[in-house]
Amino acid sequence: xDRPTTPEADTSGAGTGSGPANIGVVGLAVMGSNLARNxxxxxxxxxxxxxxxxxxxxxxxxxxPEAEFVPAFTYEEFxxxxxxxxxxxxxxxxxRPTDAVIDELMRVFEPGDIIIDGGNSLFTDTIRREKAVSExxxxxxxxxxxxxxxxxxxxxxxxxxxxxxxxxTLGPILKxxxxxxxxxxxxxxxxxxxxxxxxxxxxxxxxxxxxxxxAEAYDLIRRGTGKTPAEIAEIFAEWNRGELESYLIEITAxxxxxxxxxxxxxxxxxxxxxxxxxxxxAWTVQTALDxxxxxxxxxxxxxxxxxxxxxxxxDVSGALxxxxxxxxxxxxxxxxxxxxxxxxxxxxxxxYSQGFDEIRAGAAQYGWNxxxxxxxxxxxxxxxxxxxxxxxxxxxxxxxxxxPVLLTAPYFVEALGRAQDAWREIVQVSASSGIPAPAFSSSxxxxxxxxxxxxxxxxxxxxxxxxxxxxxxxxxxEGTFHTLWSADRSEIEAEDTH
Numbered sequence: 186x187d188r189p190t191t192p193e194a195d196t197s198g199a200g201t202g203s204g205p206a207n208i209g210v211v212g213l214a215v216m217g218s219n220l221a222r223n224x225x226x227x228x229x230x231x232x233x234x235x236x237x238x239x240x241x242x243x244x245x246x247x248x249x250p251e252a253e254f255v256p257a258f259t260y261e262e263f264x265x266x267x268x269x270x271x272x273x274x275x276x277x278x279x280x281r282p283t284d285a286v287i288d289e290l291m292r293v294f295e296p297g298d299i300i301i302d303g304g305n306s307l308f309t310d311t312i313r314r315e316k317a318v319s320e321x322x323x324x325x326x327x328x329x330x331x332x333x334x335x336x337x338x339x340x341x342x343x344x345x346x347x348x349x350x351x352x353x354t355l356g357p358i359l360k361x362x363x364x365x366x367x368x369x370x371x372x373x374x375x376x377x378x379x380x381x382x383x384x385x386x387x388x389x390x391x392x393x394x395x396x397x398x399x400a401e402a403y404d405l406i407r408r409g410t411g412k413t414p415a416e417i418a419e420i421f422a423e424w425n426r427g428e429l430e431s432y433l434i435e436i437t438a439x440x441x442x443x444x445x446x447x448x449x450x451x452x453x454x455x456x457x458x459x460x461x462x463x464x465x466x467a468w469t470v471q472t473a474l475d476x477x478x479x480x481x482x483x484x485x486x487x488x489x490x491x492x493x494x495x496x497x498x499x500d501v502s503g504a505l506x507x508x509x510x511x512x513x514x515x516x517x518x519x520x521x522x523x524x525x526x527x528x529x530x531x532x533x534x535x536x537y538s539q540g541f542d543e544i545r546a547g548a549a550q551y552g553w554n555x556x557x558x559x560x561x562x563x564x565x566x567x568x569x570x571x572x573x574x575x576x577x578x579x580x581x582x583x584x585x586x587x588x589p590v591l592l593t594a595p596y597f598v599e600a601l602g603r604a605q606d607a608w609r610e611i612v613q614v615s616a617s618s619g620i621p622a623p624a625f626s627s628s629x630x631x632x633x634x635x636x637x638x639x640x641x642x643x644x645x646x647x648x649x650x651x652x653x654x655x656x657x658x659x660x661x662x663e664g665t666f667h668t669l670w671s672a673d674r675s676e677i678e679a680e681d682t683h
Contacts, residue, residue, distance in 0.1 A: 206255045206266050208358050209233035209273040211286055213241040217276030219338035220303065220330070220362075221245065225252035227361040233257055233266040233273075264293035270324070270354055271298035279306045287314060287325075296322030299351045303330045307468060308379035308386060311346065312551070315378040324351040327378070329385020331568035332364065340364035342568035343372035344388070344560075346381030364567025367576075371563040376553035383472075383547050384560055387540045390469025390483040392433075392570050393462075394536035397486035397624040399437050402529045405611065408510055408620060410518040414441040414451040420522060428600075429530055431572035460490040469543065476546040481631045482536040485623040508619035527607035532628035534600060537578060538591035539631070558582030590635065601632070656682050 207229075210221040213236040225232040233255040236242045246256050257263035264271060271294050275286050283302055290300050300323055302311065311327030318325035326347030330337065343363050345355065352374045363372040375381045406417055418441035425434045443452040466487040473480040492499075515521040541557055548555040561578040565571055581594035588594060592601065612629050615622035634640065649655035651670045656679045658665055667679035 205268045206231040206233035207268050207272065209235065209257075209263060209267050209271070211235050211263070211273055211275050211290070212277035213245050214276070215334050216303075216330070216337050217274075218245050219334055220274065220276060220341075221254065222249060222252055223338050223340070223362045224358070225249075225254060229361060230358065231255060233263055235260070235263040260289045260293045264290075269295070269298070271295070272301070272354055272358070273299070274301045274303045274328075276303050279304045279310075283310075284314070287318065291318065291321060291323060294323060297324070299324040299326060299347075299354060301326040301328050301345070301347075301351075301355070302382075303328050305329075305385070305389075305463065305465060306382050308383040308472075311379040311382045315347065319348070324348050326351050326355065327380075327382040328359075329375075329381050329388065331385060331388055331564075331570075333569065336364065336567045340371070340567050342563050342566065342571070344375050344381045344384045344563065345372070346375050346378055346383075348377060349374075363563075366562070366566030366571075369562060371566045371568070373556070373559045373563050375560065376548065376555050378553075379551065380548070380553040380555060383551070383553075384544060384555065386465050386468050386472070387543050387547075388564065388568065388570060389465035390473075390480065390487075390543075391536055391540040393466035393469070393486040393490070394482040394539075394624060395431075395433050395533060395570055397489050398482075398529055398532050398536065398628075399433060401615075401622045401625055402525050403437070403441070405525050405615060405620060405622065406522055408513050408618075409515040409521050409614075411514070412518070414453050418442040424526055428574060429526065429533075429572075432569060433572075459494045459496060461494075462487070462490050466490070469540075472547070473543050476543065476550060478539070478543045478546045479631060479634075480539040480543055481627040482532065482539055482624050485627040486536075489621075489623050508617065510618055510620045513614075513618040513620065524607035524611050527604035528611040528625055531601055531604035531608045531632075532625050533572075534574075534592065534597055535628040535631055536624075537574075538597075541578070541591050556582075556586075558586065592632070592635065605632075654679075654682070656680070 208224055210217050210224070210232060213221065213234060221232050221234050224230045232252065234242055234245060235257045239258055242256050242258065246254050255266045257266050267273065273290055275283060277283055277286055283304055283306060287300060300318060302314070306327060308327065315325045315327065324347060326345050328346065329344030330341050332341035336342065340363055343359050345352070345359060356374065359372045360370040363370040365371065375384050403417060406412060406420065418438040421434055421438040421441065425438065441453060445452045445455045448455060466483065470480060470484045470487050544555055544557060544560065547553070558579045561575045561582065565575045577596045578591065581588055581591060581596065591597060608629055612622065612626050615625065646657045650657050650667055654667055656665050656667045665679055665681040666676050668674055668676050
């Protein structure tokens with residue numbers, strides 16, 4: 186990696202601190218500061234802190250004297266403050282800033298020391314960095330951190346990759362700060378090189394799908410029943426006491442209850458309907474395409490955010506023909522709400538199943554030994570997609586570690602059997618009423634695609650053979666074939682070009 190030049194650090198005040206630290210944090214914006222505070226709150230940890238701008242270091246140390254941080258104002262001081270093997274977590278912006286910090290740490294660290302990237306890095310960057318850093322004799326760990334600012338402070342879900350040697354030192358430290366679910370810390374050694382950031386990427390993709398499904402459920406209930414956001418908040422609060430119990434359902438109720446102080450309107454009605462994105466959803470979809478794994482629910486959720494943000498297109502398209510969703514009402518509100526709940530649960534199961542399919546495929550492609558059951562367990566606490574039914578996913582993989590399709594586990598077969606009539610009704614109603622429900626619809630189409638004895642892909646393969654001689658296989662005999670479409674249309678054996 187090229188080492189960019191950096192301004193000389195201010196070394197005044199160096200030498201302060203309470204003694205050698207067993208862990209350090211570089212990058213003291215909100216996430217880094219909160220993670221440092223979490224580390225320092227554990228009796229067994231002493232934490233060194235460093236930031237490129239001295240002011241952030243000073244502010245953190247002064248605001249939290251109870252943490253007894255060991256402040257450093259140069260990389261040299263930071264390295265000197267750490268016990269061997271030196272262990273440092275980088276919490277800076279992904280991309281070039283991360284590369285710059287890695288280069289600086291390699292300059293002052295020694296072989297055998299451990300450098301951890303706790304940012305939202307693309308897993309292929311982590312693979313590249315791990316190769317370069319390990320060749321120089323250092324240990325490099327790409328670690329997914331989920332739970333946002335609150336999780337970083339009070340207990341995140343942690344997804345570290347990296348070498349086994351680093352896990353020996355790092356494991357006890359991470360277990361001390363991770364969220365705890367049912368007595369177990371929400372951290373596991375996911376796998377080598379980029380495995381941790383890969384799993385975090387897919388986690389975020391599932392998060393996209395989960396959020397879009399919840400938004401579609403809210404929209405359908407509001408349009409169909411005329412209930413206010415505050416009334417719908419109570420519905421979500423009730424759902425959170427059942428099989429849909431999850432962090433995202435919980436905070437949805439809180440958001441819908443909120444009233445805007447300036448206007449007195451529900452806050453959700455004041456917020457512009459354009460969803461932002463940081464890129465991890467797109468990474469999940471792009472990677473799934475490369476791996477040949479269908480993650481249609483995640484993809485539709487990602488595209489729905491993109492569509493919401495194209496205001497210039499939406500503004501000129503309102504007069505397109507179609508039913509008016511303003512005319513949509515339901516006769517039995519309670520029955521309709523229950524149908525939406527079941528459709529949400531079924532679609533949520535599909536989103537998680539697709540995510541775990543992508544993790545399995547990524548593990549096979551990159552040579553990672555990822556325990557899918559262990560991943561589901563570390564997502565039970567601390568992270569954004571934590572949910573009650575992750576226990577059921579863990580049970581499914583405990584019963585059959587090589588389960589090819591999560592949906593086929595007995596618990597989910599029963600749940601989908603209960604939900605599918607309502608699910609189909611909701612997709613039909615949304616389409617006939619002109620209410621966009623792309624995640625509900627695509628999830629059901631995926632489910633039916635899995636169930637189908639025969640798909641129209643046979644026609645597609647025939648078309649491909651016609652225009653590109655891409656060949657096909659037959660149902661009645663072995664081999665690969667091509668029809669001479671531009672000649673006498675006889676069939677010949679051919680080389681497989683699927």
